[in-house]
Amino acid sequence: MPCVRLKLDPNRSAQPMSQSTSAAELALLDVPRERLPRHIAIIMDGNGRWAQQRGLPRIEGHRRGADSVRTTTEECSRLGIAQLTLYCFSSENWKRPRPELNFLMNLLERYMAQQRAEVVQQGIKVTMIGRREGLPDAALREIDRTVAATSGNTGLQVCLAINYGGRAELNDAVRSIARKVQLGQLDPEAITEQTIAQHLYTAGMQDPDLLIRTAGELRLSNFLLWQISYAELWVTECCWPDFGVPQLHQAIREYVQRNRRFGGLVSS
Ligand code: IPE
Ligand code: IPE
Ligand code: MG
Numbered sequence: 420m421p422c423v424r425l426k427l428d429p430n431r432s433a434q435p436m437s438q439s440t441s442a443a444e445l446a447l448l449d450v451p452r453e454r455l456p457r458h459i460a461i462i463m464d465g466n467g468r469w470a471q472q473r474g475l476p477r478i479e480g481h482r483r484g485a486d487s488v489r490t491t492t493e494e495c496s497r498l499g500i501a502q503l504t505l506y507c508f509s510s511e512n513w514k515r516p517r518p519e520l521n522f523l524m525n526l527l528e529r530y531m532a533q534q535r536a537e538v539v540q541q542g543i544k545v546t547m548i549g550r551r552e553g554l555p556d557a558a559l560r561e562i563d564r565t566v567a568a569t570s571g572n573t574g575l576q577v578c579l580a581i582n583y584g585g586r587a588e589l590n591d592a593v594r595s596i597a598r599k600v601q602l603g604q605l606d607p608e609a610i611t612e613q614t615i616a617q618h619l620y621t622a623g624m625q626d627p628d629l630l631i632r633t634a635g636e637l638r639l640s641n642f643l644l645w646q647i648s649y650a651e652l653w654v655t656e657c658c659w660p661d662f663g664v665p666q667l668h669q670a671i672r673e674y675v676q677r678n679r680r681f682g683g684l685v686s687s
Pocket of ligand 2: 507
């Protein structure tokens with residue numbers, strides 16, 4: 420059975436190894452390829468706390484969080500994961516102070532421009548979900564460029580949830596379904612779960628198999644409310660800037676041990 424056996428570069432994570440997982444255990448991700456999650460979604464939380472714990476401004480946590488995005492994306496690509504969805508900015512995050520918002524939007528813009536060539540070269544395909552309205556033009560321009568530059572790629576699909584809210588997504592879906600009903604293009608009796616899924620921002624994407632949340636909170640914070648109905652949840656105390664290859668491997672290993680029943684009795 421082909422397994423994913425990868426050597427770890429210890430420099431790829433700033434996070435000390437957890438007590439329960441030895442360095443040797445982490446050195447290999449001994450998981451049969453067909454058991455890997457096809458779609459991993461991540462709530463990348465804890466940038467501010469990471470910085471505050473070190474006496475640094477919150478924005479330093481965001482800056483370091485961008486490095487974790489790169490590491491995680493590269494590793495998912497190496498492992499042959501099909502889809503990675505990253506919660507970058509929620510529709511509720513506009514409640515934050517203006518200077519932090521400005522920094523985040525600027526970081527997004529710069530990250531998109533700086534990483535484009537590498538992402539193209541790695542065969543990664545980038546898409547975005549979330550409302551465009553409210554996002555600065557400069558950030559949208561760089562996102563659009565990266566989406567266009569990678570549209571023909573067939574490797575890992577990275578979906579960036581930016582100005583995303585699960586309820587806003589459902590709201591938009593209901594509106595577009597209602598418009599079709601009003602125009603006589605859709606019979607209300609013919610609306611199925613599939614119809615709803617096809618009207619979400621994530622139309623055409625598989626639902627996540629594994630949802631990772633960093634920084635310990637046990638909540639969804641309005642992320643992919645429809646799509647994660649049967650995702651396996653994995654929460655770590657590790658803040659996002661400390662998240663690296665060892666943590667990703669640990670999440671995947673624990674995911675593989677889970678018994679997914681989808682309401683039935685037999686594990687799939
Ligand atoms: C996640 O880190 C990044 C965004 C939500 C943009 P936070 O900024 O929420 O960090 P904490 O939760 O305050 O530590
Ligand atoms: C969730 O984190 C949003 C992102 C990671 C982008 P938050 O920090 O916004 O979540 P809450 O406010 O703790 O629920
Ligand atoms: Mg937070």
